[in-house]
Amino acid sequence: MWSVRQQCEKDLPGVLKAIGEMGYDGVEFAHSYYGHEAPAIRKLLDDNGLACCGMHMGLPMLDGEAFDATVKIHKTPRHALPHHCIAAAEEH
Numbered sequence: 001m002w003s004v005r006q007q008c009e010k011d012l013p014g015v016l017k018a019i020g021e022m023g024y025d026g027v028e029f030a031h032s033y034y035g036h037e038a039p040a041i042r043k044l045l046d047d048n049g050l051a052c053c054g055m056h057m058g059l060p061m062l063d064g065e066a067f068d069a070t071v072k073i074h075k076t077p078r079h080a081l082p083h084h085c086i087a088a089a090e091e092h
Helices: 001-021 040-045 065-072 081-088
Strands: 026-028 053-056
Touching: 001 026, 001 040, 040 053
Parallel strands: 026 053
Antiparallel strands: none
16 A cells, blocks of 8 residues: 555545455555544455455554554454564564
8 A cells, every 4th residue: 555655645445446446355554544443444445345464564563562552453463574573572
């Protein structure tokens, strides 16, 4: 979604609809849900036949108290992480 981030800031539902209509079956968010809560994102994805394969985020989002907040937002106990980030996350 990084390549369409400016459009997402203006009209995320429209962008996801267009991506689905282009034949894509998944997206990866980059640093933001563009003002939408996770349940609304899930509905937008489902409505457009899309899956979310991941979320780019900075390592500070996985550090200390931020880790718990990040998990709560994503509603999942697992994150797809580059190998070099796993060691830092496991310390918590």
